[in-house]
Amino acid sequence: MAHHIDIQHTAKLARLKLTEQEAVKYEAQLAKVLDYMETLEGHDLSGVELTAHAMPIYDVWREDVSVEGLDRAEALANAPRKTAGQFLISRVVE
Template identity: 45%
Template sequence: MSTPQIDVAYIAKLARIDLTEEETALFSKDLDKVLAYITKLESYDVTGIAPMNHPLPAMDVMREDIPETGFTQEEALSNAPQQSQGQFRTPKVVESA
């Protein structure tokens, strides 16, 4: 099977990217290498090999959701620089329209 050719200038035009002649030649050379490698991969017999979407087995990395006792309101506000009516008091960050 022969390696297909890609018209880099045409693809760049479709993507509205201005490429110099040097860039076009460089990208064309790089794409030819990629396509040659894909052609090489196509030559391997993969009959009987199950498809996979990731090389490593999927595992659940989440821990169990176990309810725990949280802070009391007094404990949460104990280090607050300013508090008012049992709530954190912060500087105004949104201006009125």
């Protein structure tokens, strides 16, 4: 079965702007990959438990003690834009 993927919708969910050429190319490539995913239908998966990760460890806690982290200058050092000791972001309210 040939899969159709609404590439522009998916791209918006992923916060990626695609050119028209990119959209056409990725749509075709991903349809082929999704066709291949049909192999997952080859085994009976009903009643099988899910594996989220390989090792059985859950509810990991650390001691409730404060530890040194990055100071403000270090945390801001890689910011593309900053002002007054804070990250500068785009306007979200008019």
